[in-house]
Amino acid sequence: MLITSLLPLLARYSLGFDLVAGADGVVTLTVIPRKAExxxxxxxxxxxxxxxxxxxxAEIDEQLALGAEGALGQIFAARRDLADQLAEQRKAAEDAKAQAASKAKPAAKTAPTPTAPAKAPAPVAAPADEPLSLY
Structure with missing residues (x-):
């Protein structure tokens, strides 16, 4: 029953288990996921x-018997969803970076040529017979 309920997880993960008995019938099951071959x-x-x-x-057996609907299955599903979201975000960031780099390359190749500074207009000389005035 245990292996049958874990079969959906084994498609993506290779699972290692550590089982420790505690006081008062309490058991701790540690599941170590690895990449499946x-x-x-x-x-x-x-x-x-x-x-x-x-x-x-009994509680752990009950949760494991639920398979993907149990606690372990839900944890794996949540982690897989988060991993998929991270992969999508990384790909989108890489695509945006590549797109920005491709846009920057043509701009760098056709850099504007430096132009001479604009000349100030020549001062207009006042006629010789008129005095200069500030007004």
Whole structure:
């Protein structure tokens, strides 16, 4: 039953388990996700972090039996969604960067040629028979 409920996760992940018994029948199950050999994309660091579930053996069995609808399946689904969003954002940022670089290249090739500074207009000389006035 455990393996059958985890089959959907095994398409993307190779799973390692650590099981520790505590006091009063409490058990901690730690699931360590790794990239499955058949998976094409590498796992994001947050997606590959171990997941610990603590409860009684019956509670953990119940959650694992729910498969993708259980706690473990929901955690994996949320992490996968976040990893997909991060991958999309990275691709959009790379595309925008490449587009900006391609727009900058033609502008750099056709840099404007320096022009001579504009000459100030020549002062108009007053007629010789008129006195200069400020008014």
């Amino acid at each position: 058949s998976a094409k994309a590498a796992l994001e660091p947050a997606e590959a972090r171990p997941i610990s579930i603590t409860g009684t053996a």
